Amino acid sequence: MAQEFWRWKESAWHDESMDPSKAQIITAGCDVGSVSSQAVIMLDGQLYAFANMRTGSDSPNSANNVMNWALKDLTLKLEDIHYIIGTGYGRVNVPFAHRAITEISCHARGGNFMYGPTVRTILDMGGQDCKAIRCDDKGKVTAFLMNDKCAAGTGRGMEVMADLLSVPIEDVGEMSLDVEEEPPPVSSTCVIFAKSEATGLLRKGWPKKKVLAAYCAAMAHRVVTLLERMGVEKDFAITGGIGKNVGVVRRIEKELGVTALTPKIDSQIAGALGAALFAKAVVEKERRG
Amino acid sequence: MQANYGYKDGSGEFYITIDTDKCNGCAKCIEACPPKVLEMIVNDYDEEVVAVSDAQRQKIKYACAPCKPMTGPRELPCVKVCEPGAIAHSW
Numbered sequence: 001m002a003q004e005f006w007r008w009k010e011s012a013w014h015d016e017s018m019d020p021s022k023a024q025i026i027t028a029g030c031d032v033g034s035v036s037s038q039a040v041i042m043l044d045g046q047l048y049a050f051a052n053m054r055t056g057s058d059s060p061n062s063a064n065n066v067m068n069w070a071l072k073d074l075t076l077k078l079e080d081i082h083y084i085i086g087t088g089y090g091r092v093n094v095p096f097a098h099r100a101i102t103e104i105s106c107h108a109r110g111g112n113f114m115y116g117p118t119v120r121t122i123l124d125m126g127g128q129d130c131k132a133i134r135c136d137d138k139g140k141v142t143a144f145l146m147n148d149k150c151a152a153g154t155g156r157g158m159e160v161m162a163d164l165l166s167v168p169i170e171d172v173g174e175m176s177l178d179v180e181e182e183p184p185p186v187s188s189t190c191v192i193f194a195k196s197e198a199t200g201l202l203r204k205g206w207p208k209k210k211v212l213a214a215y216c217a218a219m220a221h222r223v224v225t226l227l228e229r230m231g232v233e234k235d236f237a238i239t240g241g242i243g244k245n246v247g248v249v250r251r252i253e254k255e256l257g258v259t260a261l262t263p264k265i266d267s268q269i270a271g272a273l274g275a276a277l278f279a280k281a282v283v284e285k286e287r288r289g
Numbered sequence: 290m291q292a293n294y295g296y297k298d299g300s301g302e303f304y305i306t307i308d309t310d311k312c313n314g315c316a317k318c319i320e321a322c323p324p325k326v327l328e329m330i331v332n333d334y335d336e337e338v339v340a341v342s343d344a345q346r347q348k349i350k351y352a353c354a355p356c357k358p359m360t361g362p363r364e365l366p367c368v369k370v371c372e373p374g375a376i377a378h379s380w
């Protein structure tokens with residue numbers, strides 16, 4: 001049976017010590033991305049539960065699936081949640097959301113929560129897009145730049161490489177760092193070109209680790225040019241799935257000359273988390289009257 | 290907020306930047322643009338500002354090309370008509 005190398009591990013989590021019946025404001029965010037979807041539930045602005053799974057081809061159902069998974073082991077029901085905001089590429093397809101907000105604003109807000117008020121520049125490396133976001137100490141966007149036309153610098157690009165080399169995508173980062181000398185990067189202009197080049201390198205006898213190193217270097221270079229177009233201000237942090245790829249992260253840090261803040265929460269939930277926080281602000285405003 | 294709309298692909302890098310702090314919502318740029326690249330939106334912070342439309346965002350290289358001749362003087366109608374100077378093109 002063919003192994004699917006691009007398939008990363010889906011997850012759901014909740015904090016057993018928290019009690020929703022005691023919460024004043026219960027909010028949720030649902031981020032339906034082109035590759036992955038997340039649902040985040042917060043009690044009074046504290047992270048209570050989340051789920052992270054592949055969006056798949058049935059986008060309208062992705063929101064329902066991921067939210068149901070987040071709620072699965074909880075006493076909380078969907079109708080108990082005071083306000084829900086949808087975000088991401090498929091934000092119009094979140095049937096239970098009260099409002100939709102762009103993922104740029106949500107990543108800034110979520111990044112501010114995850115990394116703290118010192119974060120000023122966030123790089124979101126998503127499934128099919130790449131975003132550079134500048135924000136203030138409250139997580140409000142002051143500048144953004146997104147590229148969603150091109151797979152280079154995105155999860156899809158990494159999936160192509162993992163598939164070509166038959167390496168599970170979660171192992172790519174560590175493997176790419178296991179090289180004695182940094183090889184020259186492959187094309188950073190286009191994933192199709194990079195894939196052709198990688199095939200050539202394998203034929204030349206390059207070991208997989210070396211090819212992965214060359215590709216991670218190309219991806220890092222690509223996103224660094226995106227960041228530099230917008231300007232980088234410290235502190236710098238990375239959200240999105242590729243934030244978990246140490247091979248790309250280390251190379252970005254090296255080329256930028258800036259260390260990224262370490263996440264204590266799964267970097268993929270930043271969008272949904274930001275959405276849940278926006279939802280809390282809406283409820284608070286409504287209650288103030 | 291510096292809102293950068295556009296893309297980078299195999300053929301190059303093309304971004305239109307709207308400074309939403311400077312944009313006063315007068316909509317003169319929307320009228321001045323022949324292919325209707327620009328539109329008015331209410332953004333996530335409830336500000337009424339100009340943005341590049343979703344329909345045109347991924348092809349502004351081609352949409353904006355008629356205003357950017359290879360030779361001769363270049364005057365972008367959107368930039369010219371914007372009094373606060375909120376619009377900039379990267380190419």
